[in-house]
Amino acid sequence: MALEACDLLIEAGHVVPVQPHGVVLANYAVAVRDGAIVAVLPVADARARFEAKDVVSRPDGVLIPGLVNAHVHNPMTLLRGVADDLPLMEWLQGHIWPIEAAVISPEFVADGVTLAIAEMLRGGTTCCNENYFFPDVQAATYRKHGFRARVGLPVIDFPTAWARTADEYFDRAGEVHDQWRNDPLVATAFAPHAPYTVSDANFERIRMLADQLDVPVHCHVHETAHEVAEARKNLGQSQIARLDRLGLVNDRLIAVHMTQLTDADIALCAERGVSVAHCPESNLKLASGFCPVAKLAAAGVNLAIGTDGAASNNDLDMFGEMRTAALLAKAVGEDASAFDAFTALRAATLGGAKALGFDEAIGSIEPGKQADLVCVDLGALETQPLHHVVSQLVYACGRHQVSDVWIAGHRKLESRILVDMDVDGIVANARQWRDRIAAVRTA
Template sequence: MSESQFIIKPRWLVTMDEGPQVREQHAILVDAGKIKAIVPKSDIPDWAVDWPVVDCSQHVVMPGLINLHTHSSMNLLKGYADDYALMPWLNEHIWPAEKRWVSPAFVQDGSLLACAEMLAGGITTFNDMYFFPQATIEAAKRTGMRAHIGLTIMEFPSNYAATASEYIRLGTEVRDQYKSESSISFSFAPHAPYTVSDQTFTDVVTLAEQLNLGIHTHLHETQAEIAQSQEQFGVRPLQRLQALGVIGPSTVLAHGVHLEKYEQETLATLGAHIAHCPSSNLKLASGIAPVASALRSGINIGLGTDGAASNNRLDLWQEMRTAALLAKVSAQQAEAVPAYQALQMATINGATALGLQAQIGSISVGKQADLIAVRLDELNSLPCFDPISHLVYVASREQVTHTWVNGQLRYQRLPDGQPQFAGIETEALRSIALQWQLKMQQPAD
């Protein structure tokens, strides 16, 4: 018997796959990082009867959550500049701070903190966009997370690169270095229409086709972005990117707050995906995305937290609940985005957007064992008539007790409530955060 073989026995199983939404009294058999079988608890096959058992008798077990848009290392800028609209926030606070502080060490340490926060909240995969992607990859590898790395590209110089061509060169070098890593995947990440030229977008499209990579960019986050595009290019950003060939079935568009109905239909026809980030959109006063309408148009929508500098949490439980509630009130339809659809947005929809739906996003035989256990017997969760409703409208990330990635236990909440991570001690994470806080509070020379 191998240590990689074990059985999880939950009270409820939510697979996010075809079939019943909830299965009771079933067990998941995990072997070598993959889901080997799903059987009634009373029907454990003879070949697995001696496998170790993880008792989750008061839990829901479900697929790991997928954070479809974040800037993980910006955890070190959590609370650094609050209560500003997007462009003043970027121009007057975030970009100057990044110019002063961003380095490989900043990115790796910030990403370590982000990975720990995400794992403790049941997030097993994140779609990142930031500088020094190698440092983010190393943080993900240390903590055991699955990472989809956006290779950031823009026209403006940073501590990472000086020109668009240098961003592209450095990004492709990182991709070449890590392309054999099974838990790491890549896309090109031209930052936004207002930071990337037509020529660079064209170059990215060509390279993405040659290397079979997707494209991850911000789009229609604010009305100001749209007005700037109309003034500079004579068209709205989506029309410009469509003409440049950016929009397609391998494109993930972060935010999509201001999309007209015809634009939603265009995105659906072209097969592009939206990373909906409701908390960040609210905090920056960017607006409320037309999610109910976009879903009806046929767009695949996943959920993202954005970075902790503009949220300030990497908490997909909060995003699920907020996404469902905002969709109801903006559409004035209580049935808009029901609980199960919100769960889809946080799991299988995100996997589909990243082209990873054959590996993760649902619990089915042959897929990777990216799983989480959520305890529902605490007072705030009782009584429980419908576990799916509770997962979206009641549960919090503090109720996640186990997080497995590739069948490896990467986080557990101990009986005394303390977090335990694989790959790094909790006290080491606290030390990293405090050291950066002290450093960043020092006055500039």
């Protein structure tokens, strides 16, 4: 009997499919054809069934779905470390926005995204939810490097280098959406900055267009106690209540941060199908507050994990973010069993995919889904002995243990070496941006 042809067969010591939840498969293989997963089966059965063009054997490796970074500002990798140890509004208004006003350009965005892609791939991230200016340049850069992304179409109530008026923001958003609407890797979302920087009229326009175009709405919501208190004082209601009044609290909403929530807020999000993008390390660093992850999970709210931008984190390390999310949830919830390792991994994969509307294609290792796959080497002494695979992934291993990465079956990282990316050139380019930004700050 002739063997079945496939493009790629990955044999791993363990496979964690994420769906079904809580499952770890020992000595399993994943077969890939035309960029999609065609089978998940024991290694011996895979060898008996498939003839692969490429066989990758990782006996000490754990194969997981590619990590989904549910909230990023990736051009801001070029601002990593420029303004640390400051509260959010001082950091933003006193430092970040003035620097951006001086340097932001299509070139800045393309170079920052390229640096971010290289960092994310080396850390096992294969998809991100982007929120920044010049989405046309972002989308082209992600596509150039074969990286999966949901690119935000920015809306904010003041002029920027991207657009000057409300009409221009929406006109340009429509153009970018139309350009990328059928792309297999890059899609769009509306990205209103925050309730305190977007008017009711613009939010209503976003709601109407998001429904028409069938895209998510990606927004910072309830990020700090100060902004929530200001909303109550000035509007007589919380930000989430205002968004609900405007028709935006629904299953399209990706609510980022959500550090200040009442039980009623949580119940509303659960009822309406809101996804929450939890950014624990950025929230900690900016002293923004604590997202009540355990309560959200108990209520059935879909949870995703994001790093936020490298200017406020200061990395794009989803392994570190998973660990921080799990530990912080236990402390905030005063429950050592809260947000266990399997749940944290799910939030960083399938939870993120669901938030982005990509869960039919990615987020778990199942036949029919795209082969966005990551192999993590747990053979190092730092992750030995291997009693519990997922506990080691979340609580012990680091992103430096990511050995191999594929997106839609295409090899992006091989034995820690980036494929088709010039690391030396990316580093040199980042250094010249450092010098340009330094000149702006001292001018």
